[in-house]
Amino acid sequence: MAFVPRTYSGKPFRVLTGLRPLHQSVMFGQIRTGNKLTNGLLVEGQAGIQSETAEFTVANNDFSTGRVEIILGDFTIISGVDYVIGATAILTATNIAEAITNLTGFTAINDGTNVVSIWFDIGTAHVIDFRVNHYGTVTNLTPLDPDTNYMDLGSPAPGPVDIEPEA
Numbered sequence: 001m002a003f004v005p006r007t008y009s010g011k012p013f014r015v016l017t018g019l020r021p022l023h024q025s026v027m028f029g030q031i032r033t034g035n036k037l038t039n040g041l042l043v044e045g046q047a048g049i050q051s052e053t054a055e056f057t058v059a060n061n062d063f064s065t066g067r068v069e070i071i072l073g074d075f076t077i078i079s080g081v082d083y084v085i086g087a088t089a090i091l092t093a094t095n096i097a098e099a100i101t102n103l104t105g106f107t108a109i110n111d112g113t114n115v116v117s118i119w120f121d122i123g124t125a126h127v128i129d130f131r132v133n134h135y136g137t138v139t140n141l142t143p144l145d146p147d148t149n150y151m152d153l154g155s156p157a158p159g160p161v162d163i164e165p166e167a
Helices: 089-101
Strands: 006-016 025-033 036-041 052-057 068-072 075-078 106-109 115-120 130-134
Touching: 068 089, 075 089, 089 106, 089 115
Parallel strands: none
Antiparallel strands: 006 025, 025 036, 052 115, 068 075, 068 130, 106 115
């Protein structure tokens, strides 16, 4: 089989994203491989990129006083709707990690504990929303790390332009 280069063709177009889109979008474009034309997500593809990261602990497994929403980028994950409340905090953490892993670009694990670790796998230099909204009297998911409402930025991180004088 001969090598067929992939080329980007046409202008990018916006597509709504997420299980419950918040009127946000991402840029997509068309990728041509030989005679085949497919839609591709326009992201960086460099080797050595570190993912954006975040984590939280299922600190209380009583979700009976109100729902909990986990915001990850354009996605909203709702307790009892997008994941099952388990009999223990560890089982709930397992269910949350599975729900997050099912989202495009995200991976989550809990390693048999009640801590959920999250990675955003697509590209770099993305600012990804990360917060939890509790609508009951119990704070179920805490502490959030980071607690800045955004996932920790991966690398390479954006920075100022480095201009060096001519020698």
